[in-house]
Amino acid sequence: MKKNMTMDDLHDLVQKDPIARVAYNENKLRREMSNVFKAAMMKREMSAPDLAYAVFVKPSQIKRLLHEEVGGSLELKTILRAADYLGLDVVLSVTDLLENQRKAAALERLEVGK
Numbered sequence: 001m002k003k004n005m006t007m008d009d010l011h012d013l014v015q016k017d018p019i020a021r022v023a024y025n026e027n028k029l030r031r032e033m034s035n036v037f038k039a040a041m042m043k044r045e046m047s048a049p050d051l052a053y054a055v056f057v058k059p060s061q062i063k064r065l066l067h068e069e070v071g072g073s074l075e076l077k078t079i080l081r082a083a084d085y086l087g088l089d090v091v092l093s094v095t096d097l098l099e100n101q102r103k104a105a106a107l108e109r110l111e112v113g114k
Helices: 007-016 018-043 048-054 059-066 076-086 097-113
Strands: none
16 A cells, blocks of 8 residues: 655655655745736736736746646746736745755754754
8 A cells, every 4th residue: 555645755755856856846936926926916807818918928828827736838038027017026046055955054063062
Protein backbone atom coordinates (compact mmCIF):
# COMPACT_ATOMS: atom_id res chain seq x y z
CA MET A 1 0.00 0.00 0.00
CA LYS A 2 1.31 3.45 -0.95
CA LYS A 3 1.83 5.84 1.95
CA ASN A 4 0.29 9.32 1.70
CA MET A 5 2.87 12.08 1.74
CA THR A 6 2.79 14.23 4.85
CA MET A 7 3.85 17.88 4.97
CA ASP A 8 7.08 16.76 6.66
CA ASP A 9 7.73 14.31 3.82
CA LEU A 10 7.10 17.05 1.26
CA HIS A 11 9.41 19.44 3.11
CA ASP A 12 12.17 16.81 3.20
CA LEU A 13 11.74 16.04 -0.49
CA VAL A 14 11.83 19.72 -1.46
CA GLN A 15 14.98 20.25 0.64
CA LYS A 16 16.81 17.25 -0.85
CA ASP A 17 15.67 17.12 -4.48
CA PRO A 18 16.40 20.13 -6.71
CA ILE A 19 13.77 19.10 -9.27
CA ALA A 20 11.10 18.81 -6.56
CA ARG A 21 12.22 22.17 -5.13
CA VAL A 22 11.84 23.89 -8.52
CA ALA A 23 8.40 22.33 -9.07
CA TYR A 24 7.24 23.30 -5.58
CA ASN A 25 8.48 26.87 -5.96
CA GLU A 26 6.92 27.24 -9.41
CA ASN A 27 3.55 26.04 -8.16
CA LYS A 28 3.77 28.34 -5.14
CA LEU A 29 4.61 31.32 -7.35
CA ARG A 30 1.77 30.46 -9.76
CA ARG A 31 -0.78 30.28 -6.93
CA GLU A 32 0.34 33.55 -5.39
CA MET A 33 0.48 35.36 -8.72
CA SER A 34 -2.88 34.01 -9.82
CA ASN A 35 -4.52 35.20 -6.60
CA VAL A 36 -3.08 38.71 -6.94
CA PHE A 37 -4.17 39.05 -10.57
CA LYS A 38 -7.66 37.66 -9.85
CA ALA A 39 -8.14 40.10 -6.95
CA ALA A 40 -7.01 43.07 -9.08
CA MET A 41 -9.36 42.02 -11.88
CA MET A 42 -12.29 41.58 -9.48
CA LYS A 43 -11.65 45.03 -8.04
CA ARG A 44 -11.94 46.46 -11.56
CA GLU A 45 -14.82 44.13 -12.54
CA MET A 46 -12.72 42.90 -15.44
CA SER A 47 -12.94 39.51 -17.13
CA ALA A 48 -10.02 37.54 -18.54
CA PRO A 49 -11.04 38.29 -22.16
CA ASP A 50 -11.31 42.01 -21.27
CA LEU A 51 -7.78 41.99 -19.85
CA ALA A 52 -6.44 40.08 -22.84
CA TYR A 53 -7.96 42.65 -25.21
CA ALA A 54 -6.60 45.56 -23.13
CA VAL A 55 -3.01 44.27 -23.14
CA PHE A 56 -3.02 42.90 -26.70
CA VAL A 57 -2.57 39.21 -25.92
CA LYS A 58 -4.64 36.13 -26.66
CA PRO A 59 -7.23 35.15 -24.03
CA SER A 60 -5.41 31.82 -23.62
CA GLN A 61 -2.35 33.72 -22.34
CA ILE A 62 -4.41 35.41 -19.63
CA LYS A 63 -6.05 32.08 -18.82
CA ARG A 64 -2.56 30.60 -18.21
CA LEU A 65 -1.68 33.63 -16.07
CA LEU A 66 -4.75 33.02 -13.90
CA HIS A 67 -4.27 29.24 -13.70
CA GLU A 68 -3.07 28.35 -10.19
CA GLU A 69 -1.03 25.33 -11.18
CA VAL A 70 1.70 24.79 -13.70
CA GLY A 71 0.12 24.35 -17.08
CA GLY A 72 1.73 25.97 -20.06
CA SER A 73 4.49 28.48 -20.10
CA LEU A 74 4.06 32.12 -19.24
CA GLU A 75 5.96 34.88 -20.95
CA LEU A 76 7.41 37.54 -18.71
CA LYS A 77 6.17 40.25 -21.07
CA THR A 78 2.58 38.99 -20.66
CA ILE A 79 2.92 39.11 -16.87
CA LEU A 80 4.43 42.61 -17.06
CA ARG A 81 1.80 43.95 -19.47
CA ALA A 82 -1.10 42.62 -17.40
CA ALA A 83 0.44 43.84 -14.15
CA ASP A 84 1.07 47.30 -15.57
CA TYR A 85 -2.49 47.57 -16.87
CA LEU A 86 -3.89 46.51 -13.49
CA GLY A 87 -1.59 48.84 -11.55
CA LEU A 88 0.45 46.04 -10.01
CA ASP A 89 4.20 46.01 -9.37
CA VAL A 90 6.23 42.99 -10.38
CA VAL A 91 9.28 42.33 -8.25
CA LEU A 92 11.65 39.58 -9.30
CA SER A 93 14.34 38.54 -6.87
CA VAL A 94 17.13 36.09 -7.55
CA THR A 95 19.17 35.14 -4.52
CA ASP A 96 22.13 32.92 -3.90
CA LEU A 97 20.55 29.82 -2.36
CA LEU A 98 23.85 28.42 -1.12
CA GLU A 99 24.78 31.71 0.50
CA ASN A 100 21.38 31.88 2.21
CA GLN A 101 21.82 28.30 3.45
CA ARG A 102 25.28 29.14 4.79
CA LYS A 103 23.91 32.19 6.63
CA ALA A 104 21.06 30.15 8.11
CA ALA A 105 23.48 27.45 9.27
CA ALA A 106 25.77 30.08 10.83
CA LEU A 107 22.82 31.65 12.66
CA GLU A 108 21.73 28.23 13.88
CA ARG A 109 25.23 27.53 15.21
CA LEU A 110 25.16 30.87 17.03
CA GLU A 111 21.77 30.05 18.56
CA VAL A 112 22.94 26.60 19.68
CA GLY A 113 26.09 28.12 21.24
CA LYS A 114 24.08 30.45 23.49
